[in-house]
Amino acid sequence: MPAQTMLDKIWDAHLVRQSDGDPDILYIDMHYVHEVTSPQAFDGLRLHDRPVRRPDRTLATMDHNVPTWTRSRPSTDEIAVAQMDALARNCAEFGISLYDLHHVRQGIVHVIGPDLGITQPGMTIVCGDSHTSTHGAFGSLAFGIGTSEVEHVLATQCLRQTKPRAMEVRVEGATAPGITAKDIILSIIGAIGVDGAVGHVIEYRGEAIERLSMEGRMTVCNMSIEAGARAGMIAPDETTFEYLRGRPHAPKGTDFDDAVARWKVLAGDADARFDRTVTLDAAAIAPHVTWGTNPGMVAPVDGYVPDPSDITAEVDRQSATRALEYMGLEPGTAIEEIAVDRVFIGSCTNARLDDLRSAAGVVRGRRVHPGVRAMVVPGSTLVKQQAEAEGLDQVFREAGFDWREAGCSMCLGMNPDILQPGERCASTSNRNFEGRQGKGGRTHLVSPPMAAAAAVAGHFVDIRDWA
């Protein structure tokens, strides 16, 4: 057999049917569902009197538009309530487990799946959400799908897919102190562009990737989609196995040892060939801050807002000009001079316990700048409880942060947590698109420690100076 990449191995293991001319039919191990992209899919099933093929391989939660201010009173957001009610009805009717608003396991779908040990190496995983790429951190093939395919997977537990090409992104050497997984992925997207991996699955490799915690690996894989990749993945290793050991849905006892033996052979063969390879030097990565309106418009914190007139390609020059106009930034401005109005620590990219710990470490004993409104939205109710058990909520509250209930919140402006027009936000989320956090809102993507430091200083600062 020819040498195989991890993508090849997982793909082959899930082939239901392969025929000339048609894309392959893949079996899907796990299907995560949330309230926003599923209602029409369930309607489709109902219309044609179809059951869900594998309710036991389907799990639903409420995250996108849940209120984060309080759970003790009914939500006044009629649209959100209607979507949450619809999901509850659909899950009851079709026999699907649901972690609803008041369930202790509720949270952002890409936080709870790994946290509960449901996401495991070697799986195929889909969800009606582009950040499904997060789960690839465990050495699974995980990608986002649209509502038609959500319906298709609910009905068949399969998906017809053309196999993507394999791209290797190597991050060689070790990162400097203060550099996070967020800085690594922002620098990768800055290097290859927001279309740099279209049609590919990225496998991240190299020392800097191997050194990352599972939380860090999830941050990296989460933003694969921002480089245009179908998915991102990292070979499972001892870090992966230790993370999974003892989690509620992970195998137990000798079953766990058997599973580890299976997971160990998922890594790509040493001589496997990738369609493309990109290599970055980890030591050269600085804390990163986006200045524009896509995640590829990014600069090191000790850098400057670029001057569009320096950009030779006309299309890129026009994009940069429009971005600076939207962002209200002058070319040549030092990144550290950019003042912020709001700080958002949250999202499926950066709202896990490790993220909150690293932000709290910066905030401890300091105060949020008087001109800044800052909030922390834990990625799940369990993360919130764990953080509270460690006293992190007190650290944030005493510094002047809002401490919220779990959900997607201000990452995507589907609940009342939004920016006002013109407001500038340091955000640990994944997209700085125009209007993403609220119409006219200006988003700068950063790591949790960088967001925390900006909240305190009132402007971006180089976190390396605070160590």
Next chain:
Amino acid sequence: MEKLRGRVWKYGPNINTDVIIPGRYCHITDPKELARYCMADLDTEFIKKIKPGDIVVAGGNFGCGSSREVAPLSIKASGIGGVVAPSFARIFYRNAINIGFPIFESAAAYEQIDEGDEVEIDPDTGTIHDLTKGTEYKAAAFPEFLQTIMSRGGLRGYAEEELARQSAS
């Protein structure tokens, strides 16, 4: 499939699904209502100025970002006949096919067709004819199975027909 013919509206590269249909409208299910907010955060005049059958020609990586199927759905519902771009983000590409909305990949068409040009597109052959300039471009033809999905009006129609065909044989 019938030929598409209309006037071109042109946009840059990396048009993301958040500007095609912002999150605050993603709960909408009625296509007519969705159409009202199509391109809301990209071009506020969009829905007022387009006519049924018009064509969007845009830069590469069109439809990047979120997996929201309402993005291609809102464009389809707006009356736009199809989108031409050098490349499409993969989830958008599949979503468009799955709802039966025609999209065409051509870098040359994006480079040379100007806003306001009248174009005619033959979905069966992928031929894009700029009637204003008298030029012609060939989009990469869809693989056969994608053409079949399109001609069945989307993924559900396709899957149902496949199942019927297999149980008959």
